[in-house]
Amino acid sequence: MTIVSHAQERPVRPAARRNAAAHLQDWLPRLVLAPSVAITLFFVYGFMLWTFVLSLTSSRMLPSYDFVGFAQYARLMANDRWWVASTNLVIFGGLFVAICLGIGVMLAILLDQRIRQEGALRTLYLYPMALSFIVTGVVWKWLLNPGLGIQAMVRSWGFESFTFNWIVDPDMAIYTLVLAAVWQASGFVMALFLAGLRGIDDSIIKAAQLDGASLPRTYLRVILPCLRPVMFSAVMILSHIAIKSFDLVVALTGGGPGYATDLPATFMYAHAFTRAQIGLGSASAMLMLGGVLAILIPYLYSELRSRKHG
Amino acid sequence: MDNVIRRRTPAARLGRIAVYAVLLLAALFYLLPLVVMLITSFKPLHEISPGTLLSLPQSPTVEPWVKAWGEACTGMRCEGIGGYFFNSIAIVVPAVLISTVIGALNGYALTKWRFKGSELLFALMLFGCFIPFQVVLLPMAQTLGWLGLSSSRAGLILVHVIFGIAFTTLFFRNFYVAVPTELVSAAKLDGAGFFRIFWRILLPVSAPIIVVSVIWQFTQIWNDFLFGVAFSAHNTQPVTVALNNLVNTSTGTRDYNVDMAAAMIAALPTLLVYVLAGKYFVRGLTAGSVKG
Numbered sequence: 162m163t164i165v166s167h168a169q170e171r172p173v174r175p176a177a178r179r180n181a182a183a184h185l186q187d188w189l190p191r192l193v194l195a196p197s198v199a200i201t202l203f204f205v206y207g208f209m210l211w212t213f214v215l216s217l218t219s220s221r222m223l224p225s226y227d228f229v230g231f232a233q234y235a236r237l238m239a240n241d242r243w244w245v246a247s248t249n250l251v252i253f254g255g256l257f258v259a260i261c262l263g264i265g266v267m268l269a270i271l272l273d274q275r276i277r278q279e280g281a282l283r284t285l286y287l288y289p290m291a292l293s294f295i296v297t298g299v300v301w302k303w304l305l306n307p308g309l310g311i312q313a314m315v316r317s318w319g320f321e322s323f324t325f326n327w328i329v330d331p332d333m334a335i336y337t338l339v340l341a342a343v344w345q346a347s348g349f350v351m352a353l354f355l356a357g358l359r360g361i362d363d364s365i366i367k368a369a370q371l372d373g374a375s376l377p378r379t380y381l382r383v384i385l386p387c388l389r390p391v392m393f394s395a396v397m398i399l400s401h402i403a404i405k406s407f408d409l410v411v412a413l414t415g416g417g418p419g420y421a422t423d424l425p426a427t428f429m430y431a432h433a434f435t436r437a438q439i440g441l442g443s444a445s446a447m448l449m450l451g452g453v454l455a456i457l458i459p460y461l462y463s464e465l466r467s468r469k470h471g
Numbered sequence: 472m473d474n475v476i477r478r479r480t481p482a483a484r485l486g487r488i489a490v491y492a493v494l495l496l497a498a499l500f501y502l503l504p505l506v507v508m509l510i511t512s513f514k515p516l517h518e519i520s521p522g523t524l525l526s527l528p529q530s531p532t533v534e535p536w537v538k539a540w541g542e543a544c545t546g547m548r549c550e551g552i553g554g555y556f557f558n559s560i561a562i563v564v565p566a567v568l569i570s571t572v573i574g575a576l577n578g579y580a581l582t583k584w585r586f587k588g589s590e591l592l593f594a595l596m597l598f599g600c601f602i603p604f605q606v607v608l609l610p611m612a613q614t615l616g617w618l619g620l621s622s623s624r625a626g627l628i629l630v631h632v633i634f635g636i637a638f639t640t641l642f643f644r645n646f647y648v649a650v651p652t653e654l655v656s657a658a659k660l661d662g663a664g665f666f667r668i669f670w671r672i673l674l675p676v677s678a679p680i681i682v683v684s685v686i687w688q689f690t691q692i693w694n695d696f697l698f699g700v701a702f703s704a705h706n707t708q709p710v711t712v713a714l715n716n717l718v719n720t721s722t723g724t725r726d727y728n729v730d731m732a733a734a735m736i737a738a739l740p741t742l743l744v745y746v747l748a749g750k751y752f753v754r755g756l757t758a759g760s761v762k763g
Contacts, residue, residue, distance in 0.1 A: 182664075189665040190584035193576050197636050198592055204607065204614075204633045205599045211610040224613065268497055271490050284749060285498045288505070291745035291752065292738050293694035295711045299718050299734045300504040303511070303727060309521055317522025348501065352753050405603050408696035412715055429605045434701060439609060446605040457601050 209450065216443035224439055233444040243445065246423040249335050250452075253424065254403035256339045257346075261399055262392070264343065265350025270380055272351070273358045283355070286348035294345065298412025301341040302328070331421035334414050338406070338422060341413055346402060350395050357391035358384065397460050404452055425449050512536060512732035519727050538726070539733035545716040548705065552733050555713035559693055559740075562624050562709055566631035567688040573632070574639020574684060575677065579669050581640070582647040583655045593644060599637030607634075608701055615702060622704035630702060631692045638691075639684045642755070646680040647673060679751070686748055687755035690741050710737045 219229045237243050268286060272279055289297065304310045307326040315323040327333035327340075361384060369379045385392075407426035414422040416431070423431075425445055433442025507524055512535050514528040541551035581593050611630060612621075620626030650673065658668045699709040708716075714737045718730050745752050 186664055190580035190586065190589075193580045193665070194589075194592060197573060197577050197596060197640065200633055200636070201596045201599055204611070205602060205637075208607040208610040209602065212606050215609060224609070264497075268494070271494055274487075274490055276490070276494065282494055282498055284746075285501050287749070287753065288742065288745055289501060290756065291690060291741045293696065293711050293714075293741070295694075295696050295715050296734045296738045297504075299714065299730060300508050302718070303731065304504060304507060304524075309519065309727065310524060313521035314524040344501065344504065349756055352756065401601065407605075408711070411696070411700075412718070415719070426603070426605055430608075430697075430701075433609055443609060446603070446608070449603045450606045453601060453603050 212443045212446050215439060216447050218440050220439035220443070222437040222439070229440075233440040234448075236441055237444050237448070240441075242420050242423060243425075243428060245420060246425050246428040249422060250404065250424050252335055253338050253342075253406070254400055256336070257342050257403050258396055258399045260339065260343045261347045261350045262395060264347040265395070266354050266385070268347075268351040269354035269358055272355055283352070286351050288348070289345040290349045292345065294406075294408035295412045297341050297345050298409050301337065301344070302413050305337055305340075328414065329418060331418045334418060334422045338409060338413060342402070342406065342409060345409075346399065350399070353391055353395050354388060357388045361387055393460065393463070397456065400456050401453065404449060404456075425452075508731045508734055511728055512539075512735050514728050516726060516728055535726070535728035535732040536736070539717070539729045539736060543717050543726070543729050543733060544720045545713045546705065546720055552710055552713045552717060552736060554706075555708050555710045556736060558624065558703075558707055558713075559710040562627045562631065563689060563692045566628045566635065566692050567685055569628070570632045570635035570639050570688055571681065571684045573636050574641075575643045575674075575681070576669070577636065577640040578643025578645075578647050579673055580665075581644050582650075583652065583668070583673070584665065593640070596637050596640055599634060600641060604634065604697055608697075612701065622702065622707055624707050626702055627698060627707065627709070630698050631688075631695070634698075635688050635691070638687060642680055642684045642687070643677075646677070650676060679754075682748060682751045683755045686744055686751050689744060690752070690755075693741050 214226075215224055216233050217228050217230060218224070218226055219232070220226075272282060276282065305325070305328040307313070307329060312323060312325040315325070327337045365383060365387070366379060369383045370376075374382065405426060406424055407430065410416055410422055410424055410427045416423045416427050426449065429442050429445045429449065431442075432438040432445065510525070510527055511519065513531045513533070515530060515532050515534065518526075518529055539551060540553040540556075542549060543551050545552060545555070577596075581589055615621050615626045615630075618626070618629075620629060654672050655668055658672060663671070693709075694711060695709065696711045696715070699712045700715075703709065703712060714733050717733050
């Protein structure tokens with residue numbers, strides 16, 4: 162990517178009266194960008210700072226500005242519910258990312274075997290991504306309802322002792338979130354990897370097969386390593402979805418049973434908006450931002466490095 | 472040509488069958504919730520009992536849909552989700568249009584009129600794609616109050632535009648980077664101005680990325696719940712919030728068929744977009760990961 166210098170292309174304009182117009186043309190791009198930049202500075206960076214400031218105060222119902230240092234963070238660290246939410250995020254996020262990748266890669270590879278009706282299958286795998294997490298939550302809540310959903314159906318087939326009541330079991334409810342989220346997002350991973358597979362030079366594959374490598378071996382040793390950037394992007398996007406997960410929890414479990422399926426996003430919302438704990442809620446929002454940055458910064462760093470070398 | 476590489480030995484044939492079996496099983500997994508949602512939404516309530524999850528309605532009825540649209544209770548009110556459906560439309564349409572126009576102009580200025588620091592400005596704006604929105608909720612609530620836009624549709628439109636332009640700018644910027652600069656330079660030599668060049672040269676080739684941007688924004692804003700629940704009142708709620716209220720309203724017997732019909736109503740617009748323009752939908756999804 163080369164940066165074109167416009168100064169050299171511009172013709173010398175002798176007429177002085179054109180100078181004003183030329184000046185305006187010079188500034189127009191900046192003027193066009195200015196509102197967006199101002200908006201970003203205020204509503205993104207300014208608000209982050211504002212939330213940070215709030216997290217240093219004792220705000221409860223309404224924002225107040227008597228500073229208490231990092232006391233809210235200390236309260237957060239001593240808060241059981243926060244630890245449940247954080248642990249849940251690790252479990253949910255880890256399983257969600259891993260299973261989505263597993264299913265997505267597998268489906269992409271299978272679809273890459275000159276499959277009849279590939280387009281139709283692809284459409285079916287990906288459509289959940291177009292739905293709202295609220296819709297997903299409502300549907301899965303119905304399917305997982307022990308009395309009327311999948312459990313009842315399998316029992317009616319004659320498997321009387323079949324049990325699938327995760328949604329009412331505090332120890333298992335978190336896995337219902339994984340199930341529904343995987344259903345929604347794994348098709349997207351498939352699409353990413355299929356695009357990646359189609360981009361690989363056929364000659365590499367042919368060469369590997371001429372060397373006598375079996376098909377699974379070719380994929381494992383030759384093709385998948387080529388797709389490392391795709392893998393990287395997928396992990397990035399999926400973990401981002403996981404950290405922001407809010408709607409799915411609200412619609413599927415409501416954070417329950419008890420607060421067994423709370424995530425940081427629902428914790429933040431509950432404390433900031435319904436439990437009149439604005440200071441504590443802000444502190445939890447800042448920690449969420451920290452979590453996103455911890456994933457984002459290594460990603461951007463490697464992106465920029467590969468761009469420089471590439 | 473398939474046969475040249477692998478003659479159909481019995482083992483290979485078995486392998487093929489296994490591949491198709493796995494693919495079909497996966498298709499069933501993805502389809503099941505939609506099928507259950509659909510058939511349940513056409514069942515009268517008395518047909519819903521343990522073990523009938525997959526049975527087709529004996530006497531199909533559209534009554535659950537009618538009830539979901541106009542009568543079902545969402546919280547304190549029992550007016551169905553129809554009104555909220557129109558709230559969503561009233562929020563989504565302006566927000567999508569405004570954010571797409573701004574994104575197009577930004578992307579154009581950032582690629583064809585580079586100036587010192589413009590890449591930095593882009594990076595600055597791009598960050599908006601990545602923040603967890605929890606970090607802006609409280610200040611946003613207060614700012615909307617100051618602007619007199621609390622709990623209004625205009626307020627929600629504003630919020631969606633503000634946090635949408637990072638994405639639309641990214642889409643258009645990555646697209647315009649690939650448009651040859653020679654044409655633009657020639658037009659500049661001829662004395663064509665900023666907007667004229669945009670109108671005559673860039674806009675005519677922008678159809679695909681406009682579709683991507685519109686679909687992405689439409690899906691994102693229609694499916695939004697967080698901003699909707701935080702910044703709306705009972706008469707300005709989007710349909711996702713109303714759906715959640717409807718399902719979680721615990722008065723009287725649960726009308727599961729109505730729940731499913733309401734979920735279908737909330738899902739239909741984005742599903743329709745996906746069916747009609749799936750290709751562009753996928754392109755929007757991958758735009759963030761595939762560099763332009």
